[in-house]
Amino acid sequence: MSKTLYDKLWENHVVHVEADGTALLYIDRHLVHEVTSPQAFEGLKLAGRKPWRVSSIVATADHNTPTDHWEKGIQDPVSRQQVETLDANIHEVGALAYFPFKDKRQGIVHVIGPEQGATLPGMTVVCGDSHTSTHGAFACLAHGIGTSEVEHVLATQCLLQKKSKAMLIKIEGKVGAGVTAKDIVLALIGKIGTAGGTGYAIEFGGPAIRALSMEGRMTVCNMAIEAGARVGFVAVDETTIEYLKGRTFAPKAADWEKATAYWRTLVSDADAPFDAVVELDASEIAPQVTWGTSPEMVASIEGNVPAPEDFSDPVKREGVARALEYMGLVPHTPINQIMIDKVFIGSCTNSRIEDLRAAAAVAKGRHVAANVKLALVVPGSGLVKHQAEAEGLDKIFLAAGFEWRQPGCSMCLAMNDDRLLPGERCASTSNRNFEGRQGNGGRTHLLSPAMAVAAAIAGHFSDVRELTS
Amino acid sequence: MEKFTTYEGLVVPLDRANVDTDAIIPKQFLKSIKRSGFGPNAFDEWRYLDHGEPGMDNANRIKNPDFILNQQRYQGASILLVRSNFGCGSSREHAPWALQDFGFRAILGESFADIFFNNCFKNGLLPIVLPKAEIDALFLLTKSTPGFRITVDLAAQVVSRPDGHKIPFVVDAFRKECLLNGWDDIDLTLRQAEKIRAFEAQRRIEQPWLFA
Numbered sequence: 179m180s181k182t183l184y185d186k187l188w189e190n191h192v193v194h195v196e197a198d199g200t201a202l203l204y205i206d207r208h209l210v211h212e213v214t215s216p217q218a219f220e221g222l223k224l225a226g227r228k229p230w231r232v233s234s235i236v237a238t239a240d241h242n243t244p245t246d247h248w249e250k251g252i253q254d255p256v257s258r259q260q261v262e263t264l265d266a267n268i269h270e271v272g273a274l275a276y277f278p279f280k281d282k283r284q285g286i287v288h289v290i291g292p293e294q295g296a297t298l299p300g301m302t303v304v305c306g307d308s309h310t311s312t313h314g315a316f317a318c319l320a321h322g323i324g325t326s327e328v329e330h331v332l333a334t335q336c337l338l339q340k341k342s343k344a345m346l347i348k349i350e351g352k353v354g355a356g357v358t359a360k361d362i363v364l365a366l367i368g369k370i371g372t373a374g375g376t377g378y379a380i381e382f383g384g385p386a387i388r389a390l391s392m393e394g395r396m397t398v399c400n401m402a403i404e405a406g407a408r409v410g411f412v413a414v415d416e417t418t419i420e421y422l423k424g425r426t427f428a429p430k431a432a433d434w435e436k437a438t439a440y441w442r443t444l445v446s447d448a449d450a451p452f453d454a455v456v457e458l459d460a461s462e463i464a465p466q467v468t469w470g471t472s473p474e475m476v477a478s479i480e481g482n483v484p485a486p487e488d489f490s491d492p493v494k495r496e497g498v499a500r501a502l503e504y505m506g507l508v509p510h511t512p513i514n515q516i517m518i519d520k521v522f523i524g525s526c527t528n529s530r531i532e533d534l535r536a537a538a539a540v541a542k543g544r545h546v547a548a549n550v551k552l553a554l555v556v557p558g559s560g561l562v563k564h565q566a567e568a569e570g571l572d573k574i575f576l577a578a579g580f581e582w583r584q585p586g587c588s589m590c591l592a593m594n595d596d597r598l599l600p601g602e603r604c605a606s607t608s609n610r611n612f613e614g615r616q617g618n619g620g621r622t623h624l625l626s627p628a629m630a631v632a633a634a635i636a637g638h639f640s641d642v643r644e645l646t647s
Numbered sequence: 648m649e650k651f652t653t654y655e656g657l658v659v660p661l662d663r664a665n666v667d668t669d670a671i672i673p674k675q676f677l678k679s680i681k682r683s684g685f686g687p688n689a690f691d692e693w694r695y696l697d698h699g700e701p702g703m704d705n706a707n708r709i710k711n712p713d714f715i716l717n718q719q720r721y722q723g724a725s726i727l728l729v730r731s732n733f734g735c736g737s738s739r740e741h742a743p744w745a746l747q748d749f750g751f752r753a754i755l756g757e758s759f760a761d762i763f764f765n766n767c768f769k770n771g772l773l774p775i776v777l778p779k780a781e782i783d784a785l786f787l788l789t790k791s792t793p794g795f796r797i798t799v800d801l802a803a804q805v806v807s808r809p810d811g812h813k814i815p816f817v818v819d820a821f822r823k824e825c826l827l828n829g830w831d832d833i834d835l836t837l838r839q840a841e842k843i844r845a846f847e848a849q850r851r852i853e854q855p856w857l858f859a
């Protein structure tokens with residue numbers, strides 16, 4: 179029988195199945211960060227258990243770490259304690275690799291896994307973080323898990339999971355100039371909604387996905403969770419294999435040959451059955467900007483802020499009214515007339531080298547508008563930062579009036595000092611525009627790195643295609 | 648884990664869709680390295696008029712009188728009634744920890760986000776998916792009937808209203824067993840330790856690069 183990629187990944191990891199279909203899935207890679215792991219390590223210790231296979235663990239500190247004045251260490255004592263707890267836990271149990279605060283390879287957990295070749299096709303990857311779906315770009319079954327599950331994986335190397343339904347999202351055609359992976363995924367969420375993928379494992383396919391770099395595919399898979407799907411993935415092709423060649427933890431020599439032969443089988447069979455298929459035409463997608471407090475509240479840069487009356491469902495209407503109030507927006511305002519206060523380029527969605535190149539290309543020779551109080555560029559990892567500096571991108575950003583920071587999650591969730599003040603409006607390349615996400619009372623608009631720079635320069639949202647064409 | 652069998656309690660309606668985990672427990676409280684004590688900060692931004700930070704004396708903060716959980720008639724509520732996509736956003740288990748610490752034992756809604764749904768079961772908190780029409784009716788009843796209580800019978804898989812109306816619900820057999828018995832997932836899984844070891848050994852042969 180022909181199989182979907184999901185079937186293949188699933189079947190390759192099933193250790194045991196309960197009568198109701200609940201399966202024990204073997205876990206190949208366990209990514210660990212400071213926020214969701216302390217209670218798991220503590221639970222393990224209290225129960226007198228040992229980790230099953232520490233060589234599956236790759237750990238880093240990213241959520242709490244500051245992005246400037248590293249010489250001063252972590253000022254906030256509560257954050258510092260959490261990071262030090264991770265240090266102590268990894269020191270005690272061990273790991274394949276640990277990139278602590280200030281290590282030159284430290285960074286956002288979803289950036290460093292692939293960068294190190296620690297994320298490989300055909301793996302099951304888990305992390306106590308919902309954006310673990312990012313790793314699906316490598317044809318992995320990558321699940322975001324809760325802390326009890328972190329403990330469960332530490333103790334048993336397995337995850338209890340029921341098989342989801344399979345959804346194929348086909349992005350046909352070709353994107354126009356200035357339209358990126360971020361625009362594709364935002365347009366998609368606008369179409370299917372934030373619960374559109376709930377209960378599904380999503381395979382992203384079609385020519386527009388195939389044409390993306392690994393960085394772009396990671397951006398798309400990163401936001402699978404914003405469409406409600408716990409896992410999202412892309413089949414293996416030469417782009418995947420090319421990216422992995424020579425990475426630190428990628429297989430070498432004879433293993434490389436054997437591995438790549440297997441990886442090439444990680445595609446859905448031609449006539450594999452899907453439970454749902456969604457198609458989108460890439461050529462119709464314009465640069466996207468969110469206007470509300472959920473990623474599905476999104477419009478094209480050519481569009482307007484909607485009015486609650488545009489929606490027939492009363493719960494939705496109420497939600498839109500509340501979102502507009504929180505966002506301080508008036509119905510029918512053209513998106514490109516909304517003024518901004520801050521800009522954030524970073525997060526596990528858009529902080530890789532390709533994102534920074536795209537942003538720098540727009541920033542070059544231009545300057546951040548006077549009304550923009552702060553424009554931050556936060557690379558996803560120390561290695562991304564190093565690469566960007568080698569290419570002179572930091573100079574371009576600094577000359578244009580951006581700040582160039584140390585790697586970490588930063589203003590994506592504002593657990594460190596990088597945050598919005600109440601009422602401030604931010605053009606952000608991150609993945610969540612929920613109330614208070616970037617700071618209490620802050621207003622987040624999600625967009626691509628190139629669009630974030632265009633907004634920084636204009637002082638309001640603006641169509642990057644007009645700057646670059 | 649605390650067992651869940653039959654539970655009767657006061658219902659509080661939280662009438663909005665897409666309630667995310669950051670609304671349930673804001674990020675600043677995630678810096679704690681403990682599992683308990685999150686209840687006073689559940690729904691912090693909606694519940695209090697000031698901005699909450701860890702270490703504050705929550706008893707002395709000014710509550711938002713408009714927020715549903717603060718209303719007198721819902722004090723002591725232990726069953727939360729919600730709309731769709733409840734618990735979306737981050738994977739933080741601090742969200743079910745906060746709800747449970749607050750005193751909730753069951754959540755009834757149209758739909759839940761996947762990871763949150765899963766996390767609830769690990770903490771003796773039962774999320775129940777019901778058809779939209781039933782949820783709509785429960786919202787009406789809860790709002791119009793002071794002291795509205797319901798009973799959740801996990802073994803029989805029914806929610807009973809005081810007027811005798813019974814609503815069946817679906818739950819995975821395995822999760823149900825675990826909750827009814829208060830079983831610990833890890834203990835259960837370790838009963839399969841032999842199988843896991845054998846699977847791992849085979850994998851080492853077939854895909855040795857995974858074990859580098």
Ligand code: SF4
Binds near residue numbers: 240309525591
């Ligand atoms: S960058 Fe943002 S979304 Fe990504 S892991 Fe960090 S906090 Fe989570």
